[in-house]
Amino acid sequence: MITLRGVKKTFDGRVILRGVDLEIDEGGVTSLLGPSGSGKSTLLRCINGLERFDEGSIAVGDAVYRGGGHPDDPRAVAAIRRACGMVFQQFHLFAHLTAEENVALAPEVVAKLSRAAARDRARDLLEKVGLSSRAHALPRELSGGEQQRVAIARALAMEPRALLLDEPTSALDPERKGEVMDVLAALAEAGTTMVLVTHEPAFARALGGRVVVLRDGALAASDARSEPSPHRDPDADEHD
Amino acid sequence: MLGEIHRVVSALLRRLGLAALLPWVVALASALLFAGCSAPAAKGGGLARVKKAGVLRWGGDVQGGEPYVYADPKDPNRLVGFEVEIAAAVARELGVRAEFVQNDWSHLVPSLERRTFDVILNGFEVTPSRIGKVVYSRPYYVFAERLMARKGDPSIVDFASLRGRKTGTLAGSLAFELLRGHADVVMYEGTEEPYQDLVTGRTDAVLLDDIIAARYGVPKPELRVVGDVRDGYYAVGVHPDDADLAAAIDAALGRISKSGELEQILTRSSLWNERQARLVAWSDADQDQMLGKPPPPPPLGRGHVWLFVKGAGVTLVVSTLAMGLAIPMGMLLALARLHGPRPLARLAGAYVEIYRGTPVLLQLYVLYYGLLPYLHLRQHLEARGLGALAALEPLFVACVGLGMNYAAYEAETYRAGIQAVPKGQTEAALSLGLSLPQTLRRVVLPQAFRHSLPNVTNDFIALLKDSSLVSVITVVELTKQMTITAVDVRGWLGPGLLCAALYFAMSYPLGRVARRLEAKLEGQRPKAAAP
Numbered sequence: 001m002i003t004l005r006g007v008k009k010t011f012d013g014r015v016i017l018r019g020v021d022l023e024i025d026e027g028g029v030t031s032l033l034g035p036s037g038s039g040k041s042t043l044l045r046c047i048n049g050l051e052r053f054d055e056g057s058i059a060v061g062d063a064v065y066r067g068g069g070h071p072d073d074p075r076a077v078a079a080i081r082r083a084c085g086m087v088f089q090q091f092h093l094f095a096h097l098t099a100e101e102n103v104a105l106a107p108e109v110v111a112k113l114s115r116a117a118a119r120d121r122a123r124d125l126l127e128k129v130g131l132s133s134r135a136h137a138l139p140r141e142l143s144g145g146e147q148q149r150v151a152i153a154r155a156l157a158m159e160p161r162a163l164l165l166d167e168p169t170s171a172l173d174p175e176r177k178g179e180v181m182d183v184l185a186a187l188a189e190a191g192t193t194m195v196l197v198t199h200e201p202a203f204a205r206a207l208g209g210r211v212v213v214l215r216d217g218a219l220a221a222s223d224a225r226s227e228p229s230p231h232r233d234p235d236a237d238e239h240d
Numbered sequence: 241m242l243g244e245i246h247r248v249v250s251a252l253l254r255r256l257g258l259a260a261l262l263p264w265v266v267a268l269a270s271a272l273l274f275a276g277c278s279a280p281a282a283k284g285g286g287l288a289r290v291k292k293a294g295v296l297r298w299g300g301d302v303q304g305g306e307p308y309v310y311a312d313p314k315d316p317n318r319l320v321g322f323e324v325e326i327a328a329a330v331a332r333e334l335g336v337r338a339e340f341v342q343n344d345w346s347h348l349v350p351s352l353e354r355r356t357f358d359v360i361l362n363g364f365e366v367t368p369s370r371i372g373k374v375v376y377s378r379p380y381y382v383f384a385e386r387l388m389a390r391k392g393d394p395s396i397v398d399f400a401s402l403r404g405r406k407t408g409t410l411a412g413s414l415a416f417e418l419l420r421g422h423a424d425v426v427m428y429e430g431t432e433e434p435y436q437d438l439v440t441g442r443t444d445a446v447l448l449d450d451i452i453a454a455r456y457g458v459p460k461p462e463l464r465v466v467g468d469v470r471d472g473y474y475a476v477g478v479h480p481d482d483a484d485l486a487a488a489i490d491a492a493l494g495r496i497s498k499s500g501e502l503e504q505i506l507t508r509s510s511l512w513n514e515r516q517a518r519l520v521a522w523s524d525a526d527q528d529q530m531l532g533k534p535p536p537p538p539p540l541g542r543g544h545v546w547l548f549v550k551g552a553g554v555t556l557v558v559s560t561l562a563m564g565l566a567i568p569m570g571m572l573l574a575l576a577r578l579h580g581p582r583p584l585a586r587l588a589g590a591y592v593e594i595y596r597g598t599p600v601l602l603q604l605y606v607l608y609y610g611l612l613p614y615l616h617l618r619q620h621l622e623a624r625g626l627g628a629l630a631a632l633e634p635l636f637v638a639c640v641g642l643g644m645n646y647a648a649y650e651a652e653t654y655r656a657g658i659q660a661v662p663k664g665q666t667e668a669a670l671s672l673g674l675s676l677p678q679t680l681r682r683v684v685l686p687q688a689f690r691h692s693l694p695n696v697t698n699d700f701i702a703l704l705k706d707s708s709l710v711s712v713i714t715v716v717e718l719t720k721q722m723t724i725t726a727v728d729v730r731g732w733l734g735p736g737l738l739c740a741a742l743y744f745a746m747s748y749p750l751g752r753v754a755r756r757l758e759a760k761l762e763g764q765r766p767k768a769a770a771p
Binding site: 048049050078081082084085086088090092093094095096105106109110151154155157158 | 662664665667668669670671672673674678682683686687690
């Protein structure tokens with residue numbers, strides 16, 4: 001469903017991705033595991049068109065875009081973004097909107113649903129992540145775990161074919177990780193296609209599925225089920 | 241007051257058992273009191289002061305131009321003009337030298353009161369409202385109030401025909417006092433603009449001194465002289481506490497009139513005519529007649545307050561409309577700068593830099609006197625039967641001019657506000673499939689607006705006060721009304737306080753409303769949307 005072919009990216013003279021080939025099938029979880037600075041977050045952002053790449057191609061369904069200096073076909077970007085919902089490490093909920101409005105925005109603006117229909121969908125999704133009672137709270141009135149659950153509901157609101165998750169629990173306190181984990185586990189159970197970027201092998205293990213290890217911008221190992229040993233690079237910086 | 245102090249002090253000293261000191265203490269206190277409160281009241285100290293300094297400092301404004309006081313075309317460092325010669329002659333008669341002090345013409349009287357200079361000598365007309373505020377010397381020039389109109393307009397035939405017509409003149413002039421309550425007066429700060437506006441049809445007539453009319457009005461082929469309305473006098477204005485200086489200047493002017501020197505000076509500037517012959521044999525009776533019996537100044541009354549409220553209304557309307565233009569325009573400029581294609585971004589950047597980098601006064605001036613006359617707005621409006629709208633031209637230019645200036649400041653405010661919205665907000669919106677315009681409108685701008693609100697309020701309050709600048713394009717707003725009334729009632733304190741109170745009454749609630757709005761945006765959103 002998502003096909004990466006020879007994706008290369010350099011930034012400020014530093015090679016971040018050195019030709020990644022990856023095939024992600026519909027249904028099930030794919031975990032991208034790797035130390036900080038291995039390029040796994042960048043790879044995810046390239047899939048969603050938030051970052052550009054220099055060479056290769058990324059295809060999601062029928063939509064394809066290619067690396068290089070030429071501008072992306074806006075229809076391809078729109079199609080891919082619609083097909084892939086994105087969840088960020090720092091949630092990035094719209095600070096001026098309530099939980100419900102956060103979820104309802106894209107259905108209303110992009111999918112052109114009526115305001116009422118968009119709100120209905122938002123309420124359903126908030127119920128799904130267990131936040132019906134917090135629908136009218138602003139992001140800053142929510143805990144980190146609650147915010148991330150709203151963010152997951154928001155990413156699901158456009159009914160994407162795949163969910164891209166960038167370190168979804170790394171910014172949370174240990175006791176808050178569980179509630180997000182439960183939501184993700186339920187989605188995995190339901191057969192949602194998910195691409196999960198994480199540096200925690202335990203997290204990847206918990207969701208099951210396939211694990212892909214990225215080191216220094218290249219695939220180090222790809223394993224269908226078994227646990228790869230995570231090579232935590234002690235020298236790498238911890239900022240991603 | 242002295243009696244009061246005497247009583248308190250003597251009671252105090254008696255209680256302290258120091259009654260013997262009483263006379264000394266009282267003498268000391270009185271001396272201090274006199275020194276503190278009434279030192280300048282030593283009437284007649286002016287002449288001694290001038291002689292001691294060896295210089296007669298005379299105030300004027302070179303902006304009045306030729307033939308009064310102006311830079312010598314051959315040597316711009318030197319001032320020439322018939323008043324420079326008269327000042328030199330008077331100073332010579334007093335045994336001192338003359339020194340020119342540049343001062344805004346419409347503020348010559350307050351500056352004299354502050355003693356920025358010793359005397360006013362600069363087309364300083366004898367007007368009823370100034371008699372009593374300053375002591376006038378005998379006149380050194382007899383001018384005529386000359387009425388001019390357009391050649392194609394036969395409806396202006398005399399002073400009476402000005403009733404209700406738009407008539408231009410200088411703010412604070414004798415002509416202004418004559419026209420007020422009779423014609424629809426349009427006030428100017430400079431001498432060229434009234435005639436320029438008469439040519440373009442912004443006004444129907446101009447009433448000004450013959451010297452000004454001859455220099456700036458008569459050369460325009462579109463204009464004609466209707467006639468002279470009455471005589472008026474230029475005289476030297478002296479501080480009322482300097483009666484002896486006034487007497488000495490009077491005597492000096494008398495000597496140079498009788499000796500024929502005044503005639504020579506006026507002839508050199510082509511100003512001598514039969515009217516000036518009266519100056520030679522000027523008598524005390526002539527002086528009394530010139531000064532007349534000034535009417536007592538009217539107290540600051542209900543009528544003035546009403547005018548002030550009207551002025552405040554103009555200030556509020558101009559500021560609100562200008563801000564109404566500045567906000568959307570600033571928003572567009574900020575967006576063009578941040579997200580527009582490069583040429584547009586550059587253009588928006590240039591706009592902001594130019595409008596911030598030049599004085600708003602100059603922008604208003606260029607727009608109103610420089611640019612607009614070439615657009616023939618009046619003719620277009622009249623062709624469409626909308627001639628009545630032409631009367632709103634100054635107000636329109638005031639709103640547009642201030643709005644365009646403030647748009648530059650708003651653009652910067654919004655730019656900062658937009659940049660303060662975290663990048664993650666944009667990425668989240670884009671990743672959901674929103675286009676960039678949708679992202680800006682639904683996610684970035686609502687948050688940027690919140691960041692910018694305190695600065696926008698600040699700008700609006702600043703604009704309320706900056707709007708006083710539009711008086712240069714003949715709009716009478718609150719500050720202008722204050723200066724007019726100050727001349728009427730012969731005092732600045734009352735009108736000044738009233739003016740300040742009205743500005744405060746407008747800006748304070750604005751600040752309160754903005755703080756409320758901020759609190760509302762920041763705080764809990766009261767949700768009625770719940771099912």
